[in-house]
Structures are given as C-alpha cells and as structure tokens.
Amino acid sequence: MELAEARQKFIETWGKLGSEWGINRTMAQVHALLLIAPEALTTEEVMEALSISRGNANMTLRDLINWGLVEKQHKPGERKEYFFAEKDAWTIARQVAQERKKRELDPLLKVLNELSEVKGNEKDAEYKTFKTSVKGITKLSANVNKTLETMIKAEESWFWGSILKIFK
Amino acid sequence: MELAEARQKFIETWGKLGSEWGINRTMAQVHALLLIAPEALTTEEVMEALSISRGNANMTLRDLINWGLVEKQHKPGERKEYFFAEKDAWTIARQVAQERKKRELDPLLKVLNELSEVKGNEKDAEYKTFKTSVKGITKLSANVNKTLETMIKAEESWFWGSILKIFK
DNA sequence: ATTAATTTTCAATAATTTTTGAAAGTTTAA
DNA sequence: TTAAACTTTCAAAAATTATTGAAAATTAAT
The missing domain is CATH 1.10.287 (Helix Hairpins)
Incomplete structure (x- = not known):
C-alpha cells in the first residue's frame, strides 16, 4: 500500500472508531490527521486535507485541545496558529x-x-x-x-x- | 428517595451513559428497565413504561438480544413473549x-x-x-x-x- | 488609529439517526 | 380453514447532531 492511501485509510478508520465510541467522526479524523503529521498544521491545512469548513475545523480543534490531545503552537515571526497532536x-x-x-x-x-x-x-x-x-x-x-x-x-x-x- | 423516583433516575442515567458510549439511548433505557425488573416484561409493558412505540420496542429488544444482554422467555400457556435481562x-x-x-x-x-x-x-x-x-x-x-x-x-x-x- | 490577517461565533442548513405507526407477516388455537 | 393474538418490517416523519459560511471579534503590525 502507498503512503497516501495508507494515510487516508488510517484517518477513515480512526474516524469510524471514534464514532463508535461517542466521539464525533470529524473530531476523530482531525485527530488522526494530526497524529500522522510530522509537523504542526494550520487550520487552513486541516480544512484542506479533510474538506471541512473553517468553522468546523476551528471548533473541532478547540475540542481536541479541551480533551488534552492537541496543542497550539506558534512559529516565530508567524501570525498563524499551528496545531500539533500528542503522538505517544x-x-x-x-x-x-x-x-x-x-x-x-x-x-x-x-x-x-x-x-x-x-x-x-x-x-x-x-x-x-x-x-x-x-x-x-x-x-x-x-x-x-x-x-x-x-x-x-x-x-x-x-x-x-x-x-x-x-x-x- | 422513593423507589419510583430512583427507578426513573436509574433508567435515565443508564440511558445517558449508553449514549455517551455510542449506544442508542432508548436501547440503554430498555436495558435499564429490564435490569431492575424482578420479572420478565412483555413488549407491551416496555412500551408503556418508556412511552415508546411498538416498532421501537421490538427493534430495541432484538438488538439487546443480539448483544447477549436480554433473553426471550415463554410462559406456559401464554402466547406473548417475555423479555428478561441478565442481572449480573x-x-x-x-x-x-x-x-x-x-x-x-x-x-x-x-x-x-x-x-x-x-x-x-x-x-x-x-x-x-x-x-x-x-x-x-x-x-x-x-x-x-x-x-x-x-x-x-x-x-x-x-x-x-x-x-x-x-x-x- | 487604521488596516489586514486571523480566529471565533452562531443562526441557518444539511446530514444523520431515531422513532413512529400502520400494514404485512406469523403463529396458535378453535 | 379462519380468525384473533401477537410480532416484524420499513417508509415516512421527527428529532438530534454536525456542518457551513459569512459576519463579528480579536490580534498584531504599520
């Protein structure tokens, strides 16, 4: 299996698992995306990767932060916020x-x-x-x-x- | 607290817990009802106790049986099916x-x-x-x-x- | 202070899940 | 058989949950 396909499958699988455990599918997918991302991502990149709206991305990332699974990062000289998942x-x-x-x-x-x-x-x-x-x-x-x-x-x-x- | 109130609260709490774990609220409530029922109940009694439709009661009881949490019982000489939950x-x-x-x-x-x-x-x-x-x-x-x-x-x-x- | 970049909010909409209820199906007894 | 008692099905409706997107709010640089 190619990496791109495997990444898609992982995101899909994690999303499905989440929804079976009372966690909103999109939230689990965003978590999956960040889990396999080597670098912190912007809201923009999350929106793009999962084809979701800005509002949805924003709220979902907030929820993940409240669950203690994701952290905000700031890159020096940059205005944008970056999001990074705990990997362990x-x-x-x-x-x-x-x-x-x-x-x-x-x-x-x-x-x-x-x-x-x-x-x-x-x-x-x-x-x-x-x-x-x-x-x-x-x-x-x-x-x-x-x-x-x-x-x-x-x-x-x-x-x-x-x-x-x-x-x- | 009176028994009637406590029973209601138990059913409600179990239903909420179920929905937080990806189990349909009604299914968890029917389970709760049977858990605290000393005798097996009919579909009719389940419908009545939880104010749900016949179709809903029937499907929910079927699901509970598929989960291995509830069993059908037949009383001698009676046509109706009775439902009984594993209590342990x-x-x-x-x-x-x-x-x-x-x-x-x-x-x-x-x-x-x-x-x-x-x-x-x-x-x-x-x-x-x-x-x-x-x-x-x-x-x-x-x-x-x-x-x-x-x-x-x-x-x-x-x-x-x-x-x-x-x-x- | 003004503006441009970015984030947040939330009413409206869309999607999904659950429930209803009446019709169809099945079973049992006379 | 027939018919009454009971169970199951499932399309339609209702309820709930998730998502959008544009406006409002915030932030930071000029």
Missing part, C-alpha cells in the same frame, strides 16, 4: 481515560451512591431487585474506577507489565 | 467487552496490520511519522486485546483480585 499512544490513552472518567464515571458513581439510599420495603420484589442491581453495578464501577486511577498515574511499561504478567 | 454486572461487562471486541477491536487490529506494511522511504518524515504512530497504536491495541481476552474468560473475583492486588 499511552499518553493519549491516559488522557482519554482521565477525561472520560471525569465526565462519565465520576458522575455515575455519584448517582449510584444516591440510588443506594433508596427507601423501601425489603419484602418488595421491585425494591430487592433494584437494590441488588444497583449494588452489582456499583461494585463493578468501583473496580473500574480504581483501575483507571492507577492507569492515569502509571508508566506504560509498568502498567501492562503488571497486568500481562498475571494473565500469562 | 460482571456477566454484562464481559458480554459487552466481547461484542465490542468482535465488532471494533478485531477489525481495527486487522487494519493496523495492513497499514504496518505501507511502502515508503525511510528518509521521508511523513512516512516515518506514519509508521511510528501506527506502531504505537498497534502495541497499545495488542495489550488491550490480551486484557480483554483474559477478562472475557475470567471469573470476576479472580480478575479484579489479580488486578487490584498489583495496584494496591
């Missing part, structure tokens, strides 16, 4: 884990905690089933939470080394 | 992991493998960056893959016991 896969994974934990898991744990205090009658099947289900999900979530906390702090080699050693 | 959180997590691995990670690994064979010039910065990025993602994906394979086969207590022991 482990750093990306940790960043995504951290953001999704903050946005989704932490609020979920809070709700589950509230729900665990529901009042009711121990003889009531609905009440019992509710409590049992919530408790099971809470326990699982707590384990995921601890694992993510560890991951977010960890070195890649230590983290996978530890996990894969057990599983061998 | 670990079993649910494994089932979701298995399906998403099959639908998303396995195809991704296949593409990454193809992309690793891209032809090009070692002196070309675009080529080098591409190869490096793809290699990094491939390595991470392989580790996730092995972890999921282990998880899919594992007993809950062994899995978390092993992981959390390392991280303590």
Whole structure:
C-alpha cells in the first residue's frame, strides 16, 4: 500500500472508531490527521486535507485541545496558529481515560451512591431487585474506577507489565 | 428517595451513559428497565413504561438480544413473549467487552496490520511519522486485546483480585 | 488609529439517526 | 380453514447532531 492511501485509510478508520465510541467522526479524523503529521498544521491545512469548513475545523480543534490531545503552537515571526497532536499512544490513552472518567464515571458513581439510599420495603420484589442491581453495578464501577486511577498515574511499561504478567 | 423516583433516575442515567458510549439511548433505557425488573416484561409493558412505540420496542429488544444482554422467555400457556435481562454486572461487562471486541477491536487490529506494511522511504518524515504512530497504536491495541481476552474468560473475583492486588 | 490577517461565533442548513405507526407477516388455537 | 393474538418490517416523519459560511471579534503590525 502507498503512503497516501495508507494515510487516508488510517484517518477513515480512526474516524469510524471514534464514532463508535461517542466521539464525533470529524473530531476523530482531525485527530488522526494530526497524529500522522510530522509537523504542526494550520487550520487552513486541516480544512484542506479533510474538506471541512473553517468553522468546523476551528471548533473541532478547540475540542481536541479541551480533551488534552492537541496543542497550539506558534512559529516565530508567524501570525498563524499551528496545531500539533500528542503522538505517544499511552499518553493519549491516559488522557482519554482521565477525561472520560471525569465526565462519565465520576458522575455515575455519584448517582449510584444516591440510588443506594433508596427507601423501601425489603419484602418488595421491585425494591430487592433494584437494590441488588444497583449494588452489582456499583461494585463493578468501583473496580473500574480504581483501575483507571492507577492507569492515569502509571508508566506504560509498568502498567501492562503488571497486568500481562498475571494473565500469562 | 422513593423507589419510583430512583427507578426513573436509574433508567435515565443508564440511558445517558449508553449514549455517551455510542449506544442508542432508548436501547440503554430498555436495558435499564429490564435490569431492575424482578420479572420478565412483555413488549407491551416496555412500551408503556418508556412511552415508546411498538416498532421501537421490538427493534430495541432484538438488538439487546443480539448483544447477549436480554433473553426471550415463554410462559406456559401464554402466547406473548417475555423479555428478561441478565442481572449480573460482571456477566454484562464481559458480554459487552466481547461484542465490542468482535465488532471494533478485531477489525481495527486487522487494519493496523495492513497499514504496518505501507511502502515508503525511510528518509521521508511523513512516512516515518506514519509508521511510528501506527506502531504505537498497534502495541497499545495488542495489550488491550490480551486484557480483554483474559477478562472475557475470567471469573470476576479472580480478575479484579489479580488486578487490584498489583495496584494496591 | 487604521488596516489586514486571523480566529471565533452562531443562526441557518444539511446530514444523520431515531422513532413512529400502520400494514404485512406469523403463529396458535378453535 | 379462519380468525384473533401477537410480532416484524420499513417508509415516512421527527428529532438530534454536525456542518457551513459569512459576519463579528480579536490580534498584531504599520
């Protein structure tokens, strides 16, 4: 496969993967484009490469910055802003884990905690089933939470080394 | 909090979480409803409880069955079909992991493998960056893959016991 | 201060996804 | 069979989400 084709395929694949995980396709594609770009790109270049509008490029790049996956760069003597993606896969994974934990898991744990205090009658099947289900999900979530906390702090080699050693 | 309110909140929260993870909100809500239902429910009851149409309920329940999260039940002497959700959180997590691995990670690994064979010039910065990025993602994906394979086969207590022991 | 370059905003539009509901299909029992 | 009970399908409609593009805002050099 030629480089140009491979780059296209990578961008497309990353975009599809993103959309399957609740991330807007274009955002994932811009991320992919920057991931395989040796140098920081301008908004103009991103627009051009993916055939998207200025507004879309601007908002998408802003979102990627908010996710901690992309940084602005300024070249001396130049007015334009350049955008550059973190390239290390482990750093990306940790960043995504951290953001999704903050946005989704932490609020979920809070709700589950509230729900665990529901009042009711121990003889009531609905009440019992509710409590049992919530408790099971809470326990699982707590384990995921601890694992993510560890991951977010960890070195890649230590983290996978530890996990894969057990599983061998 | 009263049971009725707590049940509503649980359904709403599960629906929101689902939509953040690329799962249609209604599908997650139907799942939530069945998760906290002590008995299997009919299509009619699902429609009623969530105010959704028959067509929607039917398709959503079919999808949940395809995900391995819900089963059909038949009550003796009754014509209607009843739907019942697997209640164990670990079993649910494994089932979701298995399906998403099959639908998303396995195809991704296949593409990454193809992309690793891209032809090009070692002196070309675009080529080098591409190869490096793809290699990094491939390595991470392989580790996730092995972890999921282990998880899919594992007993809950062994899995978390092993992981959390390392991280303590 | 003025202007030209660049970035940001956001109402309007387009695209996509989800839902509806009625018709068609299927199953079971009389 | 017939018919009632129930399930499935799917084209059309509704709802949601993403994108555009031009105007407004900002920035920096003259």
